[in-house]
Amino acid sequence: MIADHLPKSIYGFTLSSLREYLLERGFAKYAADQIYRWIYRHQDLDYSSWSNVAKKIKQHASEQWSFQLPKIIRQQLSSDGTVKFLFEMQDLKSVEAVVIPAKDRLTLCLSTQVGCAIGCTFCNTATQGFERNLTAAEMVGQLLTINRWLGQQRPDSMQVSNIVYMGQGEPLQNLPQVKIATTIFMEPLGFGISQRKITLSTSGLVAGIEQLKDFPPVNIALSLHSPFDQVRSSLMPINRAHSLEDVLQAIKSLPLKAHRSITYEYLLIKGINDRMEDVQELVRILDHTTSKINLIRYNQFPGSSYQAPSDQQMIWFRDQLISRGLVCTNRASKGEDIMAACGQLKSAQQN
Structure with missing residues (x-):
């Protein structure tokens, strides 16, 4: 504390x-x-x-x-331009955040907790365990510190334009502080980041999803990863407490206010969730939705037993979903060479 x-x-x-x-x-x-x-x-x-x-x-x-900001302990530059930051807080706990460049935007992948309690078996952060929630000030501090770093180290660079709550931690387990931080990010006199450029990701906490009805209408991303409860429970233990049917019902009950979109994140893992039966079940449970599936290649980390699919399998899986009427895109994994891609963040050894 x-x-x-x-x-x-x-x-x-x-x-x-x-x-x-x-x-x-x-x-x-x-x-x-x-x-x-x-x-x-x-x-x-x-x-x-x-x-x-x-x-x-x-x-x-x-x-x-x-006025103390999180301290930058280390930054690492990927060959694709992605930058990973290791931040130290006032109590010497540390978290990682990632800046991801694109042609027309600069996205910050923000952490909301030191570690994570969800325990997803495909995620490096899970091996760290949960230590504490971050305060809204510490979340705002990540963005402000990075913008100041960009201004000093890369004066020709644009400032952060997009926020994704996809770093360390489950945002819905820290929703009051995440809500404060989001309000600050959106304030026109402050950062002035549009709600359309902020995405809140969740593993699927039903009670937390229901509270999003009173949250600023930012984009929502659900970590889906399997259409079958048994497989999803093996990947994400939280599914044992919140079945996929309950999670999807909670997501679908959210009022789709102006500019809010729902994305289903699907981490493709070789031999686990990349079969035709996965395609068919995804089509069944997501049929008639206006949402899209974000297909992500599994990113390996030390000690993990899972394997990444081939490029051909990624394309095949995407095309099978599209041919059946779903909107699906393959999301490029950036920062993998510096352990900054989806599921690779971990700061425990620094604590």
Whole structure:
């Protein structure tokens, strides 16, 4: 646990909560807008230089707020341009985050927990176990630190434009803090990232999915990985508590607000979930949906007994689904050479 006596992190305030905080202490609430611009637009964390902020507020900031960001312990560059960051938090716990480049966007794969409790057998993070939830401030800190790093190390690069909650941890087990972080990411006076450019991934916690009805209407990605309960339970122990039928029903009951999309993530593993019967059952359970399947090649890690499918098998599986009316794409695995691809993140050895 992070010590309660530490100064309150400024990065944990939504704009509305910062306005309320200032008003309760006798300060002008519009100062919250000024502070947000300084921190997130100008990336200026030196409150003494905030020229339009009242002196009393800057004094309060020096006494009551922490401006400490996650510390970059290491960054690794992949041959495809992907960058993996190892962050150290104030309590010396560490997490990994990944920046994935594309022609028209720069995506941050964000962690929500130190480790993970879900225990998926195909995931390297599962071998680490669960240590604690991250705070909203620590999630915001990952993005702000990376944007500042980009500004200093790659001044010609664009800033992060997309967020995917697909790093370490199950976001729905930390939903209150994830909701705060998402609100901060979307704030126009702050990062200003559109809800259409934020994706929340889940292994399928039914109670958490039901709570998404009151969550900002970001994109949702369900880790599916098998259409059969027995196989899915062997890959994802969480399926024993939440059957696939219950998970799909919860997903389908979500109100599809403007711009929210549902994606089914399917990690293709040789000899496990790549057969014709898998194709046929996927078509049966996902028929009449407007959602798409994201097909991902299994990424190996030390100690794993699973194998990746061939390129031909990836193409065959995709084409079989498409020919039966489902929307399916093969997602390129980036950062595999630095253990930054889907299912490869782990920071336990650094802790």
